[in-house]
Amino acid sequence: MEILPNFVVYKECSMAYFREDKYDEGTTAEIAGHVKEILRLLGEDQNREGLQKTPERVAKALQYLTQGYNQDGEMLIRSALFDEEYQQMVLIKNIELYSLCEHHLLPFIGKTHVAYIPNGKITGLSKIARVVDTYSRRLQVQERLTVEIRDSIQEALHPLGVAVVIEAMHTCMMIRGVEKANAMTTTSAFSGAFLNSARTRNEFLNLIKQ
Numbered sequence: 028m029e030i031l032p033n034f035v036v037y038k039e040c041s042m043a044y045f046r047e048d049k050y051d052e053g054t055t056a057e058i059a060g061h062v063k064e065i066l067r068l069l070g071e072d073q074n075r076e077g078l079q080k081t082p083e084r085v086a087k088a089l090q091y092l093t094q095g096y097n098q099d100g101e102m103l104i105r106s107a108l109f110d111e112e113y114q115q116m117v118l119i120k121n122i123e124l125y126s127l128c129e130h131h132l133l134p135f136i137g138k139t140h141v142a143y144i145p146n147g148k149i150t151g152l153s154k155i156a157r158v159v160d161t162y163s164r165r166l167q168v169q170e171r172l173t174v175e176i177r178d179s180i181q182e183a184l185h186p187l188g189v190a191v192v193i194e195a196m197h198t199c200m201m202i203r204g205v206e207k208a209n210a211m212t213t214t215s216a217f218s219g220a221f222l223n224s225a226r227t228r229n230e231f232l233n234l235i236k237q
Contacts, residue, residue: 100180104180110148124193173193188222
């Protein structure tokens with residue numbers, strides 16, 4: 028943890044806590060059946076040794092990568108609310124981000140920076156990282172994901188302002204199409220003090236660059 032004047036900054040939140048849940052066996056089997064058919068259409072022998080368990084593996088991987096549909100970001104935050112008169116910026120930097128582009132079902136990977144200014148309530152720091160996971164573990168576009176994270180925190184905490192910046196690399200651009208392996212996409216969403224005060228917004232942007 029890094030302490031700066033009037034700021035609390037937490038760096039490099041990992042996703043180690045995000046464990047694989049048990050899956051509905053019927054859903055897994057149904058998805059696996061479709062994956063097996065896709066392999067056939069691609070010209071593969073679905074019954075060869077290396078592919079025999081692939082449909083089930085793919086089915087479970089897809090269920091894991093989209094488990095955010097079964098989670099509620101606002102409820103996560105409200106499960107850990109605490110009264111606190113602190114009214115300076117709280118910034119959580121470098122939250123790992125893994126999501127699936129809804130256009131090609133290919134991953135985009137990066138990091139998220141989230142800040143909020145409390146208004147009588149704070150939340151557990153891990154809840155912010157879990158909110159990022161909740162909305163990234165769905166079929167997404169980066170623009171919508173950024174706004175959903177901001178709105179979830181704003182609605183649950185009613186802070187004086189929320190700021191979200193996502194920096195990500197999209198494999199749909201890297202390994203197909205234009206094949207630009209080094210392209211980085213940055214999106215931002217602000218509310219309250221971060222939207223209305225250039226000074227507050229710039230402080231946030233300067234902090235995430237450090």
